[in-house]
Amino acid sequence: MEKQSIPKQFIYGGDYNPEQWLDRPDILARDLEMLQKARINAVTLGVFSWSILEPEEGVFHLEWLKEMMNTLYARGIRVILATPSGARPRWLAEKYPEVLRVREDRVRCLYGERHNHCYTSPVYRQKVRMINQKLAETFKDHPGVILWHISNEYGGECHCPLCQAAFRRWLKERYQTIDALNHAWWTTFWSHTYTSFEQVESPSTLGDSGLHGLSLDWKRFVTAQTTDFMREEIRALREAGATQPVNTNFMEDYTGLNYYELAKEIDIVSWDSYPLWRYQSDSRTALQTGMQHDLMRTMKHAPFLLMESSPSGLNWQPVSKLKKPGLLLNASLHAIAHGADSVQFFQIRQGRGGFEKFHGAVIDHYGGEDTRVFREVTQTGQALESLACIAGSQVDAPAAVLWDTESRWAMEQARGPRNEGLFYREAVFKSYQALRKCGLNVDLLQVEQPLEGYRMLVVPMLYMFRSGIEDRLREFVQGGGTLIMTYWSGIVNETDLCYLGGTPHGLTDLLGLRSEEIDALCTGEVHHFAAESGAPQYRCENLCDLVRLQGAQTLMRYTDDFYRGYPAVTVHPYGKGRAYYICTDAEEGFYNDFYKEVTACLNLAPILPSMPEGLEVSSRQDEENEYIFVQNFTDDPISLPVPPNAAVLFGDFEAGQVQGCSTVVFRRRRV
Known part of the structure; x- marks a missing residue:
């Protein structure tokens, strides 16, 4: 077979598991006919196929996979080929029990589920390398393979002796001396001082779970070890001659890993999107999902892949609601609007048994074309074909919101000022949705990423300052940028040690104020703040920062409790720019009104001059055209x-x- 050039198009397809149907060639043949009718042009193979690919150690059965790939390619359907490390075969765990994870209570897990394996285990790494290389050697030149899917939804941690030893090596490389570690973790508190690295154990409810520096570094180590494991998977493919791009699929709001570190090692970012449609207004769900789309896109400032979504209901959410008519297409185009170059489903065909036998699928147990879901899948495929000219185009955002996983890790374990929830994600979302309602594309930046090129930068609850962020924020404002920072920012350094002197650390002169105290409100307790004129008045809850002005101007003041009259919102000119400070966890209505005023002052032009309530507007652009997506997630x-x-x-x-x-897409020539 000769490799054929891939036309400009969106990838459309999903996870397909033909190994479950090898005894039913009639079903496999029918599947192929239905895939073509639905305009599906790519499928993901092999995600959980290890026990079929290698049914016993060193015995490989790849013929069925090769035959399936040839058949798909002959019908114009290409393949995203997965490495199968996400679920190891039973023989591997039985022969080499070290590959099974140990929980934080030091109990080794039994065989079962997914990702129940140790990323440190030399045996597991060797076996993964062998199967990956066998796949690469066999399929590296197959014209149908367009992409490698590395494992599946990496996650979890292992506390086995191998991981403990690796953790100690990682710490020694990071801190060099045990004295440096003791200082970074402030171990003299509770007399927890270490005298050697060999004394360090991973955090556990049976032992040390209150040493914040330890817990924070353990999370960093888990990310580093997972990234290293993934890197080894990719290296095995490359050494065997595979040249296709690689990706792995991320999950929504997953806090077990710092995805930004994994994203550095892959060619394309992808994620699995399973919103809770119809639990609340779909317009709000779309905004929340859009924030996750934009986070994925911003990791590489490039188109991402929607690797998994459901064409119908799910089976693992609290209530498995169906997608109402039209929502499958609208949600799919929502991903495209935010920068995706694919729409893919889990799953193509429903299995007859197992955990996900009732998960939505393109082809259900009935197996016919005359279903609402199959009709809508086909309509979506037709829509993506008609919009193929947009594939590969970029999203240009004039504003960004800073999102930092490590800061979130640290603040959520810090024991104060609220142990009933600090609501970091919600704080980020309040700013994000307000900027979107102003008609702007928005990036979700990691703390290490460049700030140049943005007109407006929002920094909500950046508890931990690291990577020189305070210096880069200063340069941003000094050069003419507009910064909006909130309460509970700049409190600790990268090992969770509190800064001495004023906070937000290193930025008190830029903000023109110093935080003195922060009051935590009980759940359900509400305070208020208002403009100097007294109207309008807004609600606030959870946290109220009490600041001392050092040059900043007060825009709004608290109206309740002993801090009535204290500043609640301030502004301070600095260099060519200005810095705002929001002192409290304000209601969304405040952000909507406030950001509308700020963006107007900055002359940040919305994508469309008129933004009717209820519509969401996004845009992508190539060298010649701008593509404007206008989406209605209401029923009217x-x-x-x-x-x-x-x-x-x-x-x-x-x-x-x-x-x-529904969705309307406009095209206009770029000026």
């Missing part, structure tokens, strides 16, 4: 003025309305 049509100099590329825009649960 919403009127929209025709965007200037734009023509409808896709969707129903009769009578100047965007229909309920």
Whole structure:
């Protein structure tokens, strides 16, 4: 077979498990017909196939996979080929029990589930390397393979003796001396001082779970060890001659790993999106999902892949709601609008047994074309074909919100000022949704990423300052940028030691204030703040920062409790820019009003000049065109003025309305 060039298109398909149906060639043949009718152009193979690929140690059965790939390719369907490390075969765990994880209570797990394996185990690494190289040697030149899918949803941790030893080596490389570690972790508290690295154990509820520096570094080590394991998987493919790009699939709001570190090692970021549609308004769910799309896109400032989504209901959420008519297409195009270059489903065909036998699928147990889901999958495939010109285009964002996983780790274990929740993600979302309602594309930056090129930067609850962020924020504002920082920022350094002197650390002169105290409100307790004129008044909860002004101007003040009259919102000119400080966990309405004023002052032009309530607007652009996605996640049509100099590329825009649960895409030439 000769390799064929891949036309410009969106990847459309999903996880396919033909190994479950090898005894039913009639079903496999029917699947292929239905995939073509649905316009599916790629499937992911081999994610959980290790026990079929290598049914016993050193005995490989790849013929079925080769035959399936040849058949798919002959029908114009390409393959994303997975490495199978996400679920090891039973024989491997029985012969080499060291590959099974040990829990934090030091009990070794039994065989079962997924990702129940030790990333440190030399045996497991060797066996993964062998199967990966066998796959690469066999399929590296297959014209149908467009991408390698590395493992599946990396996650979890192991506390076995191998991991303990690796953790100590990692710490010794990081700190060099035990005295340096003791200082970084402040171990003199409770007389926890170490005299050698050999005394260090991973955090455990049976032992040390209150030493914050230890817990924070353990999370960093777990990320480093997982990243190293993934790196070894990729190296095995490369050494065997595989040249295709690699990716691995991330999960929504997963706090077990710092995904930014893993993203450095892969070519394309992808993630698995399973929103709770119909639990609340779909418009709000779309905003929350959009924030996750934008986080994934910003990791590499490049198109990402929607690796998994459900074409119908799920089986593992508290209540398994179906997607209402039109939502499958609207949600799929929502990912495209935020920078995805694929729409992929889990799963192509429902299995008859196992944990996900009732998870939504393109082809259900009935197996026919005459289902609502299959019709909508086909309509989505047709839509993606009509929008193929957008594939590969970029998202340009004038504003960014800073999101930092390590700071979140540290603040959520810090024991104060609220142990009933600090609501970091919610704080980020309040700023994100407000900027989106201003009609702007928004990036979700990691703390290490460059700040240049943005007009406006929001830094919510950056408890930990690291990577020189305070210096880079200063340069950003001095050069003309607008910074909005909130309460509970700049409190500790990278090992969770509190800064001495004023906070936010290193930025009191830039902000023109110093935080003196922070009051924690009980759950359900509400205070208020208002503009100097007294109106409007906004609610606040959870945390109220009490600041001493050192040059900043007060824009709003608290109106309750003993700190009535204290500043609640401030502004301070600095260099060519200005820095705002929001002292309290304010309601969303405040952010919507406040960011509307700030963006207007900055002349940050929205994507569309008119933003009717209920519509979400996003844009992508290539060298010649801008593509504007207008999406309605309500049930009712919403009127929209025709965007200037734009023509409808896709969707129903009769009578100047965007229909309920639908998308309209406009195209206009870039000036």
